[in-house]
Amino acid sequence: MVSKIFEQLLLEQIEIFRNSFSNVSKNLFYDEKQGKLIHPGEYGSYREAIVKDFLKFVVPLNLDISQGFIINPNDEISTQCDIVIYDARVTPLIQSESRQRFFPVETVCAIGEIKSVLSKQDFKNAINKLTNVKKQRENIGTKTIIRKVIPGDYNPEICPYDQLFTFIVCQKLNFDIQNIASEINQLYDINLPGRYKHNLILSLEDGLLLYYEPKERRPMMYPTLRGYECLKNRFMQPTDDGVMHYKLFATYLFMGVSQTTVLFPEMADYISDTDNRIWGFINLDEP
Template sequence: MRLDLAQRLVGHPGELGREREEVVREFLRRYLPKRFEIATGFVFDAHEKVSEQVDIIIADSFRCPRFETVGGTRYFPCESVVAVGQVKSSLTSTEQFRAALLNLESVKELDRSGGGRARDQATCEPIEQLANHLHQIFTFVLVTGKSLSRMIATETMMEFVLERDAHLWPNVALAMDQWLLTYCCDEGVCPNPMHSRGVASQPADGQQDLVMRFYLLLARAIEVTAVANLPYSAYLHRMGDWTAEVSFSTRDTPPPYLESIPR
């Protein structure tokens, strides 16, 4: 798997930005279940709040529609989104790292509960992202080139998470062939921020396929992250009451059902 991604990236040596992001998206499309749409765009919630643009959006296409502008920009309801990620061709400053994490936080901040109307389709439980890590969108940073040292990256991530509530924390950061950052829980290394006791940093020591480890964390997460059908009433509440004029067949009060009127 690592070799596959590396070869895809080598095939685009002079391409940065959108082209390299699409290489990673195509890689994920190949290895993740087909029911998940993988794209770039924006995520929004029922309160009309919209995230920053993210490089990778993974959404359950069976649950909610996604919306597209005339120019091709895509918008996804947060209830159907299970993961988002930022792709960096290089990550050589703490400012870059924090900017990527803040971008992901703009998705984590969205209200997946649909104002209290959204329910997990698997369990029928109300979506409660503030308390349940399985109701939170999984977020990651993926670096394909030169990166900060593992020590500096770990310190930066530790500082970042200690500044905010746990439901806003990123889940994984991967610098290919260099390091992987996530958390340590009582059961061992895990990407669950709600039960973490520390930041876990795994070096690429020649024995570790970090891409495979990243894939396993991501693939497991998108299978168990709660998704909900679009709570249309929450999104359309601003439309207000109907103002339609009604025509009746008689002046009786109440008027009869139309189907009961003799033909």
């Protein structure tokens, strides 16, 4: 069964997103006479805002969307992330005087990169940047679970839901992508565990990169599952209607961020020697 209401509203959002990202942004910030972008910073910010508006249609209301840096208790910090999807209910407002936001990795559900036209080297840089942020989620102290869809201990090495969900949205992959499903693994750093790889890559013009679950023969948004060290990559090109890869991206993004485990950000883990200093003020000999 199909909900005509939901599908029509989704198609409307896809059309707005596609037209704004591909055409309106270029008309506003591209000088045809000079053959170059004017105000490239504003151009990037405008496109990020377009993606955020589209994501709001599919991201659960209990999650918020922003941008900033990901931090963990081991003093690791990411480069700036274009999209940060996080649980606002348990995320403290950590920001600098210039209003740069910093998000404890425990409460972040997904991060995304927004790109224009990607060369092969730029594409390689983007996917490897996402792996570094995923690694941060394994370097935390206290693991108090707030939300977890599968019962059990927090273990991002085994459970894909315990790992960050990562994605890229771009206009076009500007290199030979005929065999990208079989070649993309070669663009990752050598001996990289499968769990650190991307979840979804949406190219508006080219299609959607995700994975293939062999047992049930269906697309999958996680690079690893129990019993599979790393699933095969799958590249889904645009269908005749030109919207199926958008629909799949929206569907799997919703599923991914809805299932990501959320942890309590123990602030004491982020402050040096907090426990020792507290106990130093307490005289245990007092009645």
